[in-house]
Amino acid sequence: MTTATTHMTFGQAINAGLRRALERDPKVLLIGEDIGTLGGVFRITDGLQKDFGAHRVVDSPLAESAIVGTAVGMCFRGFRPVCEIQFDGFIYPAFDQLVSQAAKLHFRSRGRVRMPLTVRVPFGGGFGGAEHHSESPEAYFLHTPGLRAVSPSNPQDAFVMVQQAIACDDPVLFFEPKRRYHVKGEVDLEADLAAAPPLEQARIERPGRDATLVAYGPLVPTAREAAEAAADEGISLEVIDLRSLSPLDFGTVAASVRRTGRLVITHEASQTGGLGAELAAGITERCFYYLEHAPVRVTGFDIPYPPARMEQHHLPDLDRILDGVDRVLGRPNSLSGLED
Amino acid sequence: MSKPGTGPESGGKSGEPFIQLLTPAGVRVADPHFDQWLADIDGDRLQGLYQDMVTVRRIDLEATALQRQGELALWPPMLGQEAAQIGSGRALAPEDFVFPSYRDTGVAWCRGAEYADLVKVWRGNAPSSWDPYRLNMAPMQIIIGAQTLHATGYAMAAKFEGAETATVTYFGDGATSQGDMNEAMVFAASFQAPVLFFCQNNQWAISEPVRVQAQRPIADRPPGFGIRSLRVDGNDVLACLAATRESLERVRSGAGPCFIEAVTYRMGPHTTADDPTRYRDPNELEDWRTRDPVDRLGAYLQSEGLFGEEFRDQVRAAADAAAAGLREACTSLPEPGGLEVFDHVYSGPHAVLERQKDHYSRYLAGFEAAEGGR
Ligand SMILES: Cc1ncc(C[n+]2csc(CCOP(=O)(O)OP(=O)(O)O)c2C)c(N)n1
Ligand SMILES: [Mg+2]
Numbered sequence: 056m057t058t059a060t061t062h063m064t065f066g067q068a069i070n071a072g073l074r075r076a077l078e079r080d081p082k083v084l085l086i087g088e089d090i091g092t093l094g095g096v097f098r099i100t101d102g103l104q105k106d107f108g109a110h111r112v113v114d115s116p117l118a119e120s121a122i123v124g125t126a127v128g129m130c131f132r133g134f135r136p137v138c139e140i141q142f143d144g145f146i147y148p149a150f151d152q153l154v155s156q157a158a159k160l161h162f163r164s165r166g167r168v169r170m171p172l173t174v175r176v177p178f179g180g181g182f183g184g185a186e187h188h189s190e191s192p193e194a195y196f197l198h199t200p201g202l203r204a205v206s207p208s209n210p211q212d213a214f215v216m217v218q219q220a221i222a223c224d225d226p227v228l229f230f231e232p233k234r235r236y237h238v239k240g241e242v243d244l245e246a247d248l249a250a251a252p253p254l255e256q257a258r259i260e261r262p263g264r265d266a267t268l269v270a271y272g273p274l275v276p277t278a279r280e281a282a283e284a285a286a287d288e289g290i291s292l293e294v295i296d297l298r299s300l301s302p303l304d305f306g307t308v309a310a311s312v313r314r315t316g317r318l319v320i321t322h323e324a325s326q327t328g329g330l331g332a333e334l335a336a337g338i339t340e341r342c343f344y345y346l347e348h349a350p351v352r353v354t355g356f357d358i359p360y361p362p363a364r365m366e367q368h369h370l371p372d373l374d375r376i377l378d379g380v381d382r383v384l385g386r387p388n389s390l391s392g393l394e395d
Numbered sequence: 396m397s398k399p400g401t402g403p404e405s406g407g408k409s410g411e412p413f414i415q416l417l418t419p420a421g422v423r424v425a426d427p428h429f430d431q432w433l434a435d436i437d438g439d440r441l442q443g444l445y446q447d448m449v450t451v452r453r454i455d456l457e458a459t460a461l462q463r464q465g466e467l468a469l470w471p472p473m474l475g476q477e478a479a480q481i482g483s484g485r486a487l488a489p490e491d492f493v494f495p496s497y498r499d500t501g502v503a504w505c506r507g508a509e510y511a512d513l514v515k516v517w518r519g520n521a522p523s524s525w526d527p528y529r530l531n532m533a534p535m536q537i538i539i540g541a542q543t544l545h546a547t548g549y550a551m552a553a554k555f556e557g558a559e560t561a562t563v564t565y566f567g568d569g570a571t572s573q574g575d576m577n578e579a580m581v582f583a584a585s586f587q588a589p590v591l592f593f594c595q596n597n598q599w600a601i602s603e604p605v606r607v608q609a610q611r612p613i614a615d616r617p618p619g620f621g622i623r624s625l626r627v628d629g630n631d632v633l634a635c636l637a638a639t640r641e642s643l644e645r646v647r648s649g650a651g652p653c654f655i656e657a658v659t660y661r662m663g664p665h666t667t668a669d670d671p672t673r674y675r676d677p678n679e680l681e682d683w684r685t686r687d688p689v690d691r692l693g694a695y696l697q698s699e700g701l702f703g704e705e706f707r708d709q710v711r712a713a714a715d716a717a718a719a720g721l722r723e724a725c726t727s728l729p730e731p732g733g734l735e736v737f738d739h740v741y742s743g744p745h746a747v748l749e750r751q752k753d754h755y756s757r758y759l760a761g762f763e764a765a766e767g768g769r
């Protein structure tokens with residue numbers, strides 16, 4: 056049996072996933088700035104208000120705390136709201152509503168009040184964005200018990216995962232790698248959600264033997280390119296697409312590291328207290344005797360996101376990832392001989 | 396509208412008008428508009444309101460005592476706000492949904508909260524109290540103003556469903572400065588959400604007098620958002636009842652959101668951890684005592700011949716029983732088990748958390764094994 060797939064962009068795949076969710080469950084409602092008539096500044100919700108009405112695809116006033124806060128109230132009434140935060144850097148006004156309200160209500164109410172809230176966040180840089188338009192704020196939310204966070208890296212995952220996030224009874228931050236919105240891929244629009252890999256499961260993107268390279272969201276394609284380049288030099292990298300940022304799928308990563316003995320983690324977000332730190336610590340705890348080298352992090356620096364013409368110095372790219380790979384393999388690298 | 400009474404200093408200049416149906420001396424003031432909302436309030440009902448107010452005052456005092464005796468970690472007294480909470484609380488229908496703050500003991504009483512529900516959180520036994528869907532009342536909110544957005548969202552959802560229910564949110568004068576509160580008014584107005592904002596202006600936000608929050612009466616603010624607003628004597632249970640009923644009727648009929656500023660006074664400390672003598676002139680409290688909400692209704696009952704000895708005995712007995720019930724419920728709360736801390740963080744399994752729970756249970760089991768071996 057062959058499954059017919061459709062060629063579409065990452066952005067179109069999210070749109071298709073949202074449409075499915077709206078069709079399937081009358082309690083699903085989208086709310087955000089400019090998502091209705093305009094279809095969102097990235098057109099991710101294009102055409103949905105026209106087809107589902109202004110009460111299901113809601114153009115909201117310009118207030119992030121209220122977008123999330125009213126969605127929390129809707130959850131009390133059994134709705135499954137999907138909030139769009141226009142850009143990563145604009146999520147901070149909603150911080151309290153996410154961290155003190157949505158994240159805690161299930162716990163506070165001893166499971167009586169469910170918070171099936173999804174917050175879509177176009178995130179990350181690499182496209183020459185203006186100030187506050189290129190941030191990677193995920194670590195703030197990984198540190199918050201009660202929240203889940205995911206980031207798809209390809210159109211098929213985007214289509215399935217957005218539906219899984221909406222179906223999940225916990226609040227889920229859905230980080231969309233906005234510089235990949237135009238990447239095209241094959242999407243199985245008939246994909247069976249129940250048969251799809253669970254939301255919290257990482258995926259081995261490319262098997263390999265010599266080191267494990269972990270990425271998520273926008274850097275998965277970069278990691279794959281790095282693995283291809285490394286292969287040319289005879290180095291076999293196992294690339295893991297985390298998919299879930301909270302909880303982290305330590306099982307998949309640990310199994311890989313037990314095979315390869317080496318771990319490189321890459322993300323755009325700054326380093327201190329970041330996802331890479333948590334993953335390195337958790338894997339070191341679980342795999343200490345398998346490790347041939349300390350885990351290596353290749354991340355954005357601990358700086359405010361820089362202006363567009365400087366961002367290439369901040370963002371991990373293929374060469375910086377390969378330099379990290381050299382480090383974890385004990386090959387000559389930019390820090391060879393350096394002791395800090 | 397009513398022949399306005401004269402309000403105390405509050406949210407700006409003194410003497411701002413408000414709706415008053417019962418003077419501080421307990422004299423009933425006729426009001427052509429609001430009286431119709433009290434048509435069913437006969438002698439029995441008046442006595443019922445009085446008994447409610449005395450009971451919640453007694454519960455409040457007992458909880459304060461429990462804190463002083465080390466049975467509660469903290470308590471936020473509502474002393475002085477009985478009329479605002481009972482008057483508005485008794486105006487609600489069971490199917491209405493309430494999003495309260497932490498000081499709304501009287502409202503919780505009206506919704507049917509059990510004694511244990513009123514103290515569980517303050518004893519530290521549970522992260523929230525009542526079943527929100529039994530009382531149709533969300534867990535109390537400590538983040539100032541956050542619940543106003545939840546109420547607005549709930550009301551939006553109800554409206555989208557075509558339901559004819561009202562949502563009510565309670566908050567203080569301090570909360571009106573919060574962004575969430577102002578965003579809630581914007582959203583409520585834009586979507587014409589069926590929500591009633593009920594502000595208990597008790598003159599203080601911990602140590603900050605209301606003039607720090609508002610240079611004009613708080614009730615002047617909502618009209619700028621396009622929200623109909625009333626300013627009522629919050630120590631007059633009849634004014635609070637009538638104004639809330641009237642506003643709820645508007646809200647339910649689809650006329651959009653409403654706002655009530657109930658002008659009242661926090662007669663006690665902010666919480667049992669607070670010392671108001673550091674910031675408050677004691678004369679102010681004495682002044683407000685002359686406007687006490689409970690005494691006021693008592694005086695009116697007296698003048699109506701409804702305050703006989705038998706009734707007063709009955710009220711006293713009910714209050715005593717409530718105090719005893721609260722104390723008993725408080726001190727007999729079961730101690731929570733250690734591993735319960737891991738429950739309900741997520742709605743389903745969570746590998747990282749389960750590993751932590753497993754490790755901690757092994758750690759605890761180590762103690763048990765050691766004790767068993769002894
Ligand atoms: C966001 C936030 N900031 C500060 C506090 C600390 N705090 C608790 S109660 C309070 C005063 C609130 O005053 P008001 O809104 O008038 O309510 P009242 O306590 O008088 O009932 C403050 C500052 C808090 N709980 N939440
Ligand atoms: Mg106050």
